[in-house]
Every structure is written in structure tokens, then in C-alpha cells.
Amino acid sequence: MSKRANEPITSPRYIVDFPKLQGVFSEVSVASAEFEVINYKFADGKGNTGNYAQPGNFKPPEMTLKRGVTEDFSAWDWAKEVQDGNMTSARSNGTIHLCDYDGTPLLSYEVIGAWPKKLTMPGPKAGGNEVLVEEITLVMESFNRQQ
Numbered sequence: 001m002s003k004r005a006n007e008p009i010t011s012p013r014y015i016v017d018f019p020k021l022q023g024v025f026s027e028v029s030v031a032s033a034e035f036e037v038i039n040y041k042f043a044d045g046k047g048n049t050g051n052y053a054q055p056g057n058f059k060p061p062e063m064t065l066k067r068g069v070t071e072d073f074s075a076w077d078w079a080k081e082v083q084d085g086n087m088t089s090a091r092s093n094g095t096i097h098l099c100d101y102d103g104t105p106l107l108s109y110e111v112i113g114a115w116p117k118k119l120t121m122p123g124p125k126a127g128g129n130e131v132l133v134e135e136i137t138l139v140m141e142s143f144n145r146q147q
Contacts, residue, residue: 012101016065018094018114020078021136027066028096033142034059062117062139063096069122069132079116079136090115095146105147113141 014025036056043049081090091113097105117139122132 013099013103014065015097015099015103015105016094017097018092018111020081020090020092021065021074021094023067023070023072023074025065025067026133027064028098029064030143031062033061060139060141061143062137063111063114063143065136065138066133067136069134075116075119075134075136079119082115082117087115091141096143108146110144110146111138111140112143114138115140 014028016023016025016028035058037053038056040052040054041049042052078090078092081087092115094111094114096109096111098107100106115138116136118135118137120135120137122134
């Protein structure tokens with residue numbers, strides 16, 4: 001990891017490295033892992049009321065990856081495993097590297113137990129000249145920063 005004196009990290013690209021999905025992505029967004037909150041109202045023996053909160057169900061994190069459309073069908077093949085109910089083989093661990101302009105990894109995140117929840121095909125406009133972008137949303141058990 002390159003050392004900079006408290007300089008903010010820019011993110012020109014991401015390198016995604018899963019056994020089932022690899023490549024360079026232009027955007028990675030992660031919804032943080034969270035717990036639902038269960039709120040309880042109570043009254044003590046003197047009639048004083050209060051609130052108490054505790055964690056409820058865990059909502060696993062999701063990650064959306066965006067990249068220009070290529071001839072790579074790996075995301076679609078991976079999603080087909082889920083569609084066919086092969087969840088044991090569909091769950092995959094991998095690494096997401098946030099890279100500098102020269103391709104040097106600045107940050108890396110380990111992703112545990114991911115599987116594709118959603119694929120979005122590009123919606124090109126007739127006569128447009130923009131890059132076609134596909135989106136892949138993964139659900140995961142957890143993610144950890146490695147560097």
C-alpha cells in the first residue's frame with residue numbers, strides 16, 4: 001500500500017477477484033451490515049416510563065458492482081447457480097481491491113459467503129454513444145478490511 005500523508009484516497013477503479021467473478025469495475029457500493037432495532041417501552045414500579053432497545057434480526061450486507069458490458073458471462077453463470085438452487089456451490093469468498101490510477105491496490109476488502117441477488121442489464125438509448133453498464137448485486141455474510 002502506498003503511503004501518503006493523510007491524503008484522501010481516490011477510487012478510479014476496483015479489481016474484483018472471486019473464483020466466480022473477476023474483472024475491473026467502475027463502481028462498488030456497499031450497504032452496511034446492520035441489525036433491526038427492537039424497541040421496548042416500560043414502566044417501573046413507581047410509574048416512570050422509559051425505552052429500551054436491543055438488536056433484532058441481522059440484515060446482511062449487499063454490494064452492487066458496476067462495469068461496462070463485455071463478452072464475460074461469469075456473473076450470469078454465477079446467478080444461474082442461484083436460480084437453479086445450487087446455493088452450496090454458489091456461495092463464494094473473494095476480494096475487492098480499490099486501486100489507484102496506476103493500478104496499485106490502496107485498500108482491500110475480504111468478502112465472505114457472497115452470492116448474486118440481482119443482475120441488471122444495460123438500458124441503452126437508441127443513438128446513444130455511452131458505455132453500456134451492467135450491475136451485479138451480491139448478498140454476503142460479511143466483509144472485512146484487509147489493508
